[in-house]
Amino acid sequence: METKITEIADGIYRLSTHVAEIVPPSGLTFNQFLVLGDEPMMFHTGLRKMFGLNRNALSRIIPPEKLRWIAFGHFESDECGAMNEWLAVSPDATPAHGHTGCYVSLNDFADRQPRVLGDGEVIDLGGKRVRFIDTPHTPHGWDAGVLFEETTGTLMCGDLFTQLGDDRALTSGDIVGPAIAAEDIFKYSSLNPAMGSTIRGLASLRPKTLALMHGPSFQGDGSAALLALASNYEQRTAAALHYPTANAA
Ligand SMILES: [Fe+2]
Ligand SMILES: [Fe+2]
Numbered sequence: 001m002e003t004k005i006t007e008i009a010d011g012i013y014r015l016s017t018h019v020a021e022i023v024p025p026s027g028l029t030f031n032q033f034l035v036l037g038d039e040p041m042m043f044h045t046g047l048r049k050m051f052g053l054n055r056n057a058l059s060r061i062i063p064p065e066k067l068r069w070i071a072f073g074h075f076e077s078d079e080c081g082a083m084n085e086w087l088a089v090s091p092d093a094t095p096a097h098g099h100t101g102c103y104v105s106l107n108d109f110a111d112r113q114p115r116v117l118g119d120g121e122v123i124d125l126g127g128k129r130v131r132f133i134d135t136p137h138t139p140h141g142w143d144a145g146v147l148f149e150e151t152t153g154t155l156m157c158g159d160l161f162t163q164l165g166d167d168r169a170l171t172s173g174d175i176v177g178p179a180i181a182a183e184d185i186f187k188y189s190s191l192n193p194a195m196g197s198t199i200r201g202l203a204s205l206r207p208k209t210l211a212l213m214h215g216p217s218f219q220g221d222g223s224a225a226l227l228a229l230a231s232n233y234e235q236r237t238a239a240a241l242h243y244p245t246a247n248a249a
Helices: 048-059 083-089 099-109 176-186 195-203 222-241
Strands: 003-009 012-019 028-035 041-043 069-071 094-098 115-117 122-124 129-134 145-149 154-158 209-212 217-219
Touching (some): 003 048, 003 209, 028 209, 048 083, 176 222, 209 222
Parallel strands (some): 069 094, 094 115
Antiparallel strands (some): 012 028, 209 217
């Protein structure tokens, strides 16, 4: 496996590793995002067992000890499995996550005390500003949230729009159809009544770039893509509520 690096927006780098063994032959990418600034931030730590790959990739951009923030969307191995490995090589880095994630998991799990982010709270990275937005249970995880980098209009949207394959790092093509196909395969989302409105709220940010954890980064009308995704999830949720049961007449 190799980790490929692409600058997806000014000063924001995608570190991407493709794992062919997951749903072959398409496979799945695992993407971390490095946001440069006076206080560089890593969004997603990557899997613990991929730490060496990601550390080597990041080292081609900045020395790991320059990292000041380590953030992610929800508490799962691919999002934060290597958090403590990063903290060990980045002595000035602080983990950051939302209230729920810190109080449920990070206050215990993290080797260094996390910064607790409120919904809408901004970390000023110096040249970049990242806003944490709570998205509970969307697409999954009670602690789920996304980060919006305001100066570039980049929404680091984690598992939203997950898709298979590794044919390109950046796209302006359709990302909704492939996301619907992946949802059909993985059923990874926690369908919930608030899901549509949660995703529609992200559309109001009018992102220019959508940084997918599992898929290419999208450049274009991020709002339109989010609204289309919201509609699909609303349809799925409605369909699930009307699923016939054994007791139905
Ligand atoms: Fe996840
Ligand atoms: Fe993920």
